[in-house]
Amino acid sequence: MSTTTELPASTAAAPPRRTRRVLGWIVIILLVIGGALLIMRIGAATSVPFRGGGDPDGTGEHGMLALAEILRDQDVEVEVVRTRADAIAAIEDDTTLVMTDPYSLSDEAVLQLLEPAHRIVLLSASSRMLSLLELGESTSASTAAAVTASCDLAEFARVGEIHPGRLFIPADGVTGCYGDDDGNAALLVDETEVGERAMIDGTRLFGNGYLAQDGNAALGLALLGQTGHVVWYVPSFADSDLEAQTEPSLGELTPSWVTPAIVMLILAGVAAALWRGRRFGPLVAETLPVTVRASETMHGRARLTAKAADAGHAAEAIRDGTVRRLARRLGLHDRAGAGEVADAVADRLGIPRTSVQELLTGALPASDDQLIDHARNLSDLESAVDDAIRTERGTR
Template structure:
């Protein structure tokens, strides 16, 4: 009976084994099919989804693009030509055409001036501090997002209404400021004998996401709809004229005879040391002078500042250190100005330009509570820049 039972059990196991194998293969087949289906759907979505491109790109469909403004211009009968290279833009610029472009950060000063030279009307849809200085149209003012009207006599702005600018400027002498108050304006207009130049910070105003707010669309039409054609140049690193140069080294800056002379002096010094060193006796232990650690010096200065109650001096020290660290993390020179650091940080954090000028170059706190709040804001700014740096290094 035992042998018969064992034989029956073995036969049953052999019959069940193929069934389990088939069920396992069927499960793996379902998993593979789902993976292939997901990959196919992802490929189709990536192929069919249009590119959002960059900020203020007239062909950009993302929130920061400017396709909506370009289409509004075309609906009003304005021909919009998109140029992505400087030769293409210069060829397209003809008599009576408007040249529109965002901040040309990829061009040298000579490249910018050469690009805008043939145009009768140039509209900069965004600008940094260096561009304002190059065009001699003004400098940065304190940020104020309060709704403002035209506040100038320029005819094309009469029907715009009000806007909420992200950045204001102080107009230079001879430059008209519109949409502002006191001595600050959101739009700068400089009319010379042969060219009209307009500067506005429109990264947010003219984006697809905010174009319908307030008078943003009307302002875009007023700036770009004054001529029958608009040549919209899109800056990019593929079209840069900035040539990479190897930094000068000590070897390239010194004459050829300096290195042999240094070697001769080193050999002479070594020979003199061996010659004179034989006359000294054995080494003698000697008490070293008192060494003050850096942390003790730091705490001592901090106590002196606290005792004096000089919150402004302490805040200036904190701000100077923060500017140096931010300049290093943003790839700027050590002696970069506060405006340049603020512009670079705004670009890195994707916040409206002008929002950081007050923090890095504005008035200093006058009491201890304000000093503590000021230090906290500086620390938050540095932490945010560090976080974006880590995200750029490790996109996954």
């Protein structure tokens, strides 16, 4: 007769199939990347180039599209250029070159740009351009009152009043218009044999949000509409001839051997991690939680206390147990202290409180012999309370 021995079922769970999970995450990542690329492409196709302040194509509050359209309505050809090469190529004998502060150009490039133009209008308050063209100096003076041309130039006679922005101090031989009583002027005009150069802070005068105020539109037309052709140059960093000066990097400041040494240390660390690193195996299922009997915990703590030879700690544990049991037997609340329990025991047994207080709240024993006596006294106290309670119940 043959018997078949059945092997016990393994408690280890089968290793999870990670292939589908990994493929799922790969698909999700690819979808996210594809969606981001699609959104970026759509945004790039539908985005409108930003036109800042002083731009003749700008539609914002500080853009100057309205002034450009007024000039076109007066049969003035307005040609917007964004590189100095295109600007130089577009300048003719009857051209007015208009631009804001050419912050992206060096002084040499600015002079090269201005050289072929016979009439130049600067719509900015750049101190550099004031000095470069020798028109005057900047001043902190300002005026909140409306001012008139107050100069002998006929083209501004019918403009009317304006509220200017920045004021300047005209240089010798430079005509100042729209000024205050101290000789400061909002408009500087320098007429020489080479040509005419004018400068005014046009940010608060010719912007789309300010052009309809006072005589701003008339002043803009008088400045820019003197010729039939306007070349409006818009500076940008894309058209800069300035070389960027950056601080030296950390790699440039350190010796040449530092980088190879760091790379070697990183490789050594990775090799050490692969060599001595802990390798985890497959996960093993385990039934949790593990139940530990109270008696095992008690015996374990007792062995630790005995091994440490800590009589005081053992006596404290025994006394705490006695206090809790006495409180329960005497009908006290769970949070009753040792002092309350001692008073209740003294009242029940009719013995002096000091002796019970000394036993339940006094000093702890310091030796094993004292611990044995202390434990015996606590046991006798519990027995006395039990006898007293049983006697009271029997007499009722």
